[in-house]
Amino acid sequence: MRNKSMLTESRQIQMASELIRLGARLQLLETETDLSRERLLKLYKEIKGVSPPKGMLPFSVDWFLSWQANIHSSLFVDIYRYLLAHTDSRGIDATIKSYKLYLEHVVAGELDCVLSMTRAWTLVRFLEGRVLKAVPCAKCGGHFVMHAQDLHADYVCGLCNVPSRAGKTKKEKQANPMDASKLLAA
Amino acid sequence: MNPEQMTEEIREVNLSYMLLARQMVQQDKASAIYRLGISKEVADIIDNLSHGQILKMVAANLLLCRFRIDDRLILEMLANNNRSHAMSQ
Numbered sequence: 001m002r003n004k005s006m007l008t009e010s011r012q013i014q015m016a017s018e019l020i021r022l023g024a025r026l027q028l029l030e031t032e033t034d035l036s037r038e039r040l041l042k043l044y045k046e047i048k049g050v051s052p053p054k055g056m057l058p059f060s061v062d063w064f065l066s067w068q069a070n071i072h073s074s075l076f077v078d079i080y081r082y083l084l085a086h087t088d089s090r091g092i093d094a095t096i097k098s099y100k101l102y103l104e105h106v107v108a109g110e111l112d113c114v115l116s117m118t119r120a121w122t123l124v125r126f127l128e129g130r131v132l133k134a135v136p137c138a139k140c141g142g143h144f145v146m147h148a149q150d151l152h153a154d155y156v157c158g159l160c161n162v163p164s165r166a167g168k169t170k171k172e173k174q175a176n177p178m179d180a181s182k183l184l185a186a
Numbered sequence: 187m188n189p190e191q192m193t194e195e196i197r198e199v200n201l202s203y204m205l206l207a208r209q210m211v212q213q214d215k216a217s218a219i220y221r222l223g224i225s226k227e228v229a230d231i232i233d234n235l236s237h238g239q240i241l242k243m244v245a246a247n248l249l250l251c252r253f254r255i256d257d258r259l260i261l262e263m264l265a266n267n268n269r270s271h272a273m274s275q
Contacts, residue, residue: 079220082220083216083219083220086219086220086225086226087215087216087219087220087226088216088226089216094216097214097216097217097220100217101217101220101221140259140260140263141257141259141260142260159263
C-alpha cells in the first residue's frame with residue numbers, strides 16, 4: 001500500500017464511492033485514487049451489487065462533436081470552466097462538482113442525461129491535453145467544445161444553426177439507461 | 187401595490203435570498219459560487235455574515251439579487267424561441 005495516512009485513505013474511499021455512485025468506470029477510479037485495484041473492485045461490487053463493466057473506456061473524440069452530445073458536453077465544460085475560474089476547486093474534485101451541477105440541470109430541464117461521468121472525465125482530459133477546446137460561437141458568444149486544431153474564426157454553434165434533423169434519430173427515443181435523478185439521489 | 191407593500195415584498199425577497207445564499211455558501215462553496223454567480227471574495231464575506239448584519243442589509247428598498255441573464259441576445263433567444271422543440275433536446 002502506498003497510503004500511509006488513514007485520513008487520506010478514508011477520504012479517497014469516500015471520493016471513490018461517490019464516483020461509483022455517479023456511474024464512473026473502474027479505470028477512472030484507478031487513475032484518480034491511490035487505492036489498489038482489488039479494493040476498488042470490492043468497493044464497486046459493494047455499492048453497485050454487480051461487477052464493473054469490462055473493456056476499454058469510450059475514447060472517441062468525435063462523440064463530443066455530434067450535435068446533442070456537443071451541447072451537453074459544452075454545458076458541462078462551461079460549468080467546469082466557471083468553477084476553475086471562480087473557485088479553489090481543482091482536478092477531480094472540480095470534475096465531480098461540475099458533473100453534479102450538470103446532472104441537476106438535466107433533472108431541472110427534464111432532459112436526457114447524455115453525458116456519463118466517465119465521458120465527462122474523458123472530456124476534461126481531452127481539454128487538458130489540448131485535443132478539444134471551448135470555442136466561442138460567433139453568433140451567441142457561448143463557448144462550445146470543438147477540435148483544438150480546427151479553424152474556428154467564425155464558428156457558429158449547433159444551437160444558433162440547428163441541423164435539420166437534429167435530435168430526431170431513432171436511438172433518441174429508446175429508454176436511456178442513465179437516469180439523472182437516480183444518479184443524483186444515489 | 188403601494189410603495190410600502192413594495193418595500194415589504196422586496197425586504198422579504200432579500201431576506202430569503204440572503205439566508206439561502208449564506209446556507210448555500212456554507213454547505214458547498216464552489217457550487218454556491220456557480221449557482222449564485224458571485225466571486226469567491228463575495229462568497230467569503232457572505233459566509234461570515236452575522237444574523238444582525240444580514241437583517242441590516244435586507245432592510246433596504248433595493249433588491250440585493252440581480253437579474254442573472256445580462257446578455258440581451260441570449261435572453262432574446264430564450265424569449266422568442268420558435269424552435270423550442272429542437273432546442274429543448
